[in-house]
Amino acid sequence: MKQLLLIVVTLFSGVFCAQEKVLVFSKTDGFRHKSIEIGVKTIENLGKSNHFEVHHTEDATLFNTKNLTQYQLVVFLNTTKNVFNENEQTAFKTYINNGGSFLGVHAATDTEFDWPWYNQLVGAYFLDHPEKCNATINVVNTTHPSTKHLKSTWSVYDEWYNFKNISDAITVVLTLDESSYKGGKNGGFHPIAWYQEFDGGRMFYTGLGHTSEMYGNADFQQHLLGGIFYCLNR
Numbered sequence: 001m002k003q004l005l006l007i008v009v010t011l012f013s014g015v016f017c018a019q020e021k022v023l024v025f026s027k028t029d030g031f032r033h034k035s036i037e038i039g040v041k042t043i044e045n046l047g048k049s050n051h052f053e054v055h056h057t058e059d060a061t062l063f064n065t066k067n068l069t070q071y072q073l074v075v076f077l078n079t080t081k082n083v084f085n086e087n088e089q090t091a092f093k094t095y096i097n098n099g100g101s102f103l104g105v106h107a108a109t110d111t112e113f114d115w116p117w118y119n120q121l122v123g124a125y126f127l128d129h130p131e132k133c134n135a136t137i138n139v140v141n142t143t144h145p146s147t148k149h150l151k152s153t154w155s156v157y158d159e160w161y162n163f164k165n166i167s168d169a170i171t172v173v174l175t176l177d178e179s180s181y182k183g184g185k186n187g188g189f190h191p192i193a194w195y196q197e198f199d200g201g202r203m204f205y206t207g208l209g210h211t212s213e214m215y216g217n218a219d220f221q222q223h224l225l226g227g228i229f230y231c232l233n234r
Contacts, residue, residue: 130183
């Protein structure tokens with residue numbers, strides 16, 4: 001009887017201790033960010049500290065229906081341009097339709113420009129950017145897991161994207177104050193981080209994450225972790 005009880009407890013422990021799996025994808029077909037490697041390590045370290053398992057790949061063939069079912073979240077870490085063929089696009093869309101989640105970092109908006117569904121998923125497309133500089137970020141949502149640790153404004157150095165094809169469906173959590181730097185083109189409402197529920201799944205995007213130094217910034221790490229928590233529905 002004691003042996004049977006031990007087996008049952010062990011089985012239930014395995015169920016409740018199972019870690020969520022996160023796939024970090026960093027394939028590039030255009031500009032390649034030097035920060036990709038430190039970005040991967042940062043997410044891996046966040047996984048070790050917060051009980052989710054991180055796998056990294058640049059192999060798009062892993063985007064097939066069978067393989068993607070094991071992951072609760074797919075992260076596009078500074079991907080650029082055309083990273084998928086048609087079959088891989090179909091598999092990724094099916095993954096989202098079946099409740100999978102997506103998180104985009106920085107150049108994820110500089111990806112798959114010929115795929116309208118992806119534009120809706122990621123929430124906007126990259127237009128251009130000025131030189132890297134300090135800018136002031138306004139926190140417009142103080143309750144989201146990605147922002148609740150921040151003060152009302154956040155001054156930080158990075159590369160600031162201007163966007164086009166911005167979806168009306170996104171919920172913005174951070175905006176850029178274009179008066180705090182030169183080269184902004186989105187005017188009085190310049191989103192830089194947002195989330196939404198879309199086509200069966202959840203998504204979160206942050207425009208931060210160009211420089212290698214950003215991944216050592218504690219506020220950015222918490223911002224990224226909060227986005228991951230949102231996508232994992234924790």
